[in-house]
Amino acid sequence: MREFSDLTPLFDPRSVVLVGASEREASVGGRTLANVLDHSDFGGTLHLVNATRPEIRGMRCFRRVAELPAVPELAVIAVPAAGVMEALRDCAALGVKFCVILTSGFGETGDEGRAAEAEMRALAEASGMRLYGPNCPGVTNINKRLGFTFSPAFANDLRRGPIGLATQGGGLGRNLLQSMERGTGFALWCSTGNEVDLQVADFIHYMAGAPDVTVIGTILEGIKDGPRFLAAARAAAEAGKPVVALKVGRSEYGMRAAASHTASLTGSAAVNSAAFRQLGIIEVDDIDELVDVASLLARGRPRGGERIAVFGSSGGACALAADMVGQAGLVLAELAPETTEALAARLPSYAALGNPVDTTTVTLTNPGVIEETLAVVANDPAVSLVMMPMPLDYGPVSHTVAQRMVAAQGHTQTPLVPVWMSERTGAAYRCFAEAGMVPMRSLRNAAKAFRRFVDHGAWRPGTMPAGLGAGLPETPLRTLSEAEGKAMLRQAGLAVPDGVLARSGADAAAVAARMGFPVALKIASPDILHKSDIGGVVLGLRDASAVEAAFAAVTEAGARHHPEARIEGALVERMAPPGGTEILLSVSRDPVLGHVMTCGLGGIHVELLRDVAHRLLPVDAAEAGRMLRELRGFPLLEGLRGAAPCDLDALCRAMAALSALVEARPEDFEEIEINPVRAGAEGEGALVLDAVVTLRD
Structure with missing residues (x-):
C-alpha cells in the first residue's frame, strides 16, 4: 500500500x-x-x-x-x-x-x-x-477561505466549522455544504472525482490529523482500495474523530447507478456495514441524517447511555417528541427534585413540570422565563441532550423565544437541539442557524440522530479489520472434499467428529462397526456441495445393513443428480450427541475489503429470517462474542424459557480458530462454510458437522 x-x-x-x-x-x-x-x-x-x-x-x-x-x-x-x-x-x-x-x-x-x-x-x-x-x-478549504474550484456557489458556502467532508460526487457534496443555511459549519471539502490516484481514504486520513477538523463526513459510492480505506478509518478512530458515512449502492438499483457514475466497485452492502461497525463509523441512510448526526457530534461527544429531556411550549408537540424518543429506544431523563422545584417557581401552575417539560403559553406572555427554565433543565445531572420541538412560527414572538433559547445555550454544555417543524422558516429559524444550533427538520429525524449519537458513545474499539485477502488477482478455485476440509479444520483447532472415507458399502459397514453405532453417512464428492438437497446424507444408522443400504442410496442419488460429478465414496462419521443448536459459520473473501466472517442461527433463521452478523477478519474470541450477541436469536443460545444455555465459550473459540486459520494464509482461501456447527450445552463444546472449503490455486 x-x-x-x-x-x-x-x-x-x-x-x-x-x-x-x-x-x-x-x-x-x-x-x-x-x-x-x-x-x-x-x-x-x-x-x-x-x-x-x-x-x-x-x-x-x-x-x-x-x-x-x-x-x-x-x-x-x-x-x-x-x-x-x-x-x-x-x-x-x-x-x-x-x-x-x-x-x-x-x-x-x-x-x-x-x-x-x-x-x-x-x-x-x-x-x-x-x-x-x-x-x-476542486479543493475547498472553508476555514482558510480558499477555493481552487470552479463552483459558482463557492462564494456563498463559507460558514466555518469543525466538520470535514470527503465525498465521491460533487453534487451531493455541495448539497451537504449548503446545509450551512441551517447553521452547519465546515472546515474542508473535497470531492474526489474518478480517484485516479488520491482517494476518499487519503482525505479521511488527512482530516484525522487536521487540528481544525473534529468530525468527518463522507459519501461513498465505491471503495477502490479496501485496506487503504480501513487504514484511514482506523486513523480517525485512534484520533477520536467520529466518521459519519452515507454509502450509496446498498440496493441492486443503487449498485448499478454507483458503478455507472464512478466506475468503481461498490462492494457488498453487508460487508461495508460490518466494516463500518468495527471501525466505529456511523452509517446513515440519507443526506439530511448525515447533516443531523455530524452537526450533533460537532457540538458534543457522547459517552453512551445518554438521557434525553424534551422542552417546549406545545403539549402535543412535546408528547409526540417523547413518543419519538421512546420509539427510537432512547430514555427520557428523570429530573431531579431540585430541577422540578426550580421549574415550579418560575412556570405557571398549569405547566407540565416532568419530562417532557411543557411551558404552555408563558412563551407568549413572558418569554424571558424560557432562558432560565431551559438552562435549569439542561443542567440537570441526568440530562445529556435536550430536544426542543418548535411546531410553528409565530413571527416576532418565535424570534424572541429563539433568542432566549440561544442565550440558554450559553449557560450549559448540554446540546440544546431545536426541531423546526413548520414549513415557514423565518427569523427564529435563522436565529438558531446563526448560533450554530442547526435546527433539525422533524421529530423523527431528531430522534434518529440522537440514537446514532448515543450508540456511538457506547462503541468501544475491538479488533480492527485489516483487509486480509483484499485486492487479490482472480485465480482458479478448488473445492476440497468434505474429508479434506474437515481434516484442515481439525488441524486448525476446531472440533470435528471422527470420520473415515469408505469406498464401498461393505467398507462403510466395517468402518461403522469399528467406530460404534449410530453413525452418519454422507456422499463424498468435491463436485457436490449441497449434499442434503439431493438425498446425499443419511443420519442415525444403527446397524451394518442400514449402512450398506445408505451407501448405495447416496451414491445412486449423486450419480443421478450430478452425472458429471467425481464420486469418491461416502464419509462415515460418528453421530453427534442429540440436542444442541445449529449455527452457520463461514469466512468468505470480499474482493474490496477482504475476508469476512459470518455467523447466524442455522435452519430457517438463516434461510428465511437472514439473522446473521458479519465481521472483517481478524476475529478473536471477544469479537466473536459480540457477533453472537448481535443476532436476534441470541436468547436461544443463552437458554430461552428454561432450556440449557449453549457452550458459548467453545463456540467463540471455534470462531477465533477459524479466523486464525485464514489470517495465516489469506491468499490461499476463497471461502470456508461450516453449516452447521453444533453448539452443545455448556461444557459439550462446538462440533463441526459439515464443511465446504474452497481454495485459490
Whole structure:
C-alpha cells in the first residue's frame, strides 16, 4: 500500500499555477480564477498558464507550465481533456507535487478514458506527483477561505466549522455544504472525482490529523482500495474523530447507478456495514441524517447511555417528541427534585413540570422565563441532550423565544437541539442557524440522530479489520472434499467428529462397526456441495445393513443428480450427541475489503429470517462474542424459557480458530462454510458437522 501523503500543500498551498486560466466567466478556467482572486483569502503566489493570451486581468500568462520561473506547490488543471496529459507531464518534469484535475471526460466515458487514466496513474507513480481527480470540482478549504474550484456557489458556502467532508460526487457534496443555511459549519471539502490516484481514504486520513477538523463526513459510492480505506478509518478512530458515512449502492438499483457514475466497485452492502461497525463509523441512510448526526457530534461527544429531556411550549408537540424518543429506544431523563422545584417557581401552575417539560403559553406572555427554565433543565445531572420541538412560527414572538433559547445555550454544555417543524422558516429559524444550533427538520429525524449519537458513545474499539485477502488477482478455485476440509479444520483447532472415507458399502459397514453405532453417512464428492438437497446424507444408522443400504442410496442419488460429478465414496462419521443448536459459520473473501466472517442461527433463521452478523477478519474470541450477541436469536443460545444455555465459550473459540486459520494464509482461501456447527450445552463444546472449503490455486 502506498504511504499516505501530507496533503497540506493541497489544502493550504503557498504557490499555485492555474493551467487553463481564462477571461471567459462561464468557463471552468474563468470561474476558478474568479474564485481564487475575488472570493478567496489566498496570499501566496499565483501563476497563470494560457497558451493563447499574454495576460489575463493584468496578470502575466505563460504558454506552458514548463516556462514557469519557479516550482509551484499546487497545479490546478482546467484545460480540455486532450491537453491534460501534456500539462501533467510538464508538471512532473518541473517537480510539482500536487495536481488537481478539474477536467472531465476520462474513466466515466469508457475504455479510451480509462486508458488515459492509466497513463496518468503511471506518471504519478513514476514521478511521485499526487493527483486529485480528474472529473472533480476542486479543493475547498472553508476555514482558510480558499477555493481552487470552479463552483459558482463557492462564494456563498463559507460558514466555518469543525466538520470535514470527503465525498465521491460533487453534487451531493455541495448539497451537504449548503446545509450551512441551517447553521452547519465546515472546515474542508473535497470531492474526489474518478480517484485516479488520491482517494476518499487519503482525505479521511488527512482530516484525522487536521487540528481544525473534529468530525468527518463522507459519501461513498465505491471503495477502490479496501485496506487503504480501513487504514484511514482506523486513523480517525485512534484520533477520536467520529466518521459519519452515507454509502450509496446498498440496493441492486443503487449498485448499478454507483458503478455507472464512478466506475468503481461498490462492494457488498453487508460487508461495508460490518466494516463500518468495527471501525466505529456511523452509517446513515440519507443526506439530511448525515447533516443531523455530524452537526450533533460537532457540538458534543457522547459517552453512551445518554438521557434525553424534551422542552417546549406545545403539549402535543412535546408528547409526540417523547413518543419519538421512546420509539427510537432512547430514555427520557428523570429530573431531579431540585430541577422540578426550580421549574415550579418560575412556570405557571398549569405547566407540565416532568419530562417532557411543557411551558404552555408563558412563551407568549413572558418569554424571558424560557432562558432560565431551559438552562435549569439542561443542567440537570441526568440530562445529556435536550430536544426542543418548535411546531410553528409565530413571527416576532418565535424570534424572541429563539433568542432566549440561544442565550440558554450559553449557560450549559448540554446540546440544546431545536426541531423546526413548520414549513415557514423565518427569523427564529435563522436565529438558531446563526448560533450554530442547526435546527433539525422533524421529530423523527431528531430522534434518529440522537440514537446514532448515543450508540456511538457506547462503541468501544475491538479488533480492527485489516483487509486480509483484499485486492487479490482472480485465480482458479478448488473445492476440497468434505474429508479434506474437515481434516484442515481439525488441524486448525476446531472440533470435528471422527470420520473415515469408505469406498464401498461393505467398507462403510466395517468402518461403522469399528467406530460404534449410530453413525452418519454422507456422499463424498468435491463436485457436490449441497449434499442434503439431493438425498446425499443419511443420519442415525444403527446397524451394518442400514449402512450398506445408505451407501448405495447416496451414491445412486449423486450419480443421478450430478452425472458429471467425481464420486469418491461416502464419509462415515460418528453421530453427534442429540440436542444442541445449529449455527452457520463461514469466512468468505470480499474482493474490496477482504475476508469476512459470518455467523447466524442455522435452519430457517438463516434461510428465511437472514439473522446473521458479519465481521472483517481478524476475529478473536471477544469479537466473536459480540457477533453472537448481535443476532436476534441470541436468547436461544443463552437458554430461552428454561432450556440449557449453549457452550458459548467453545463456540467463540471455534470462531477465533477459524479466523486464525485464514489470517495465516489469506491468499490461499476463497471461502470456508461450516453449516452447521453444533453448539452443545455448556461444557459439550462446538462440533463441526459439515464443511465446504474452497481454495485459490
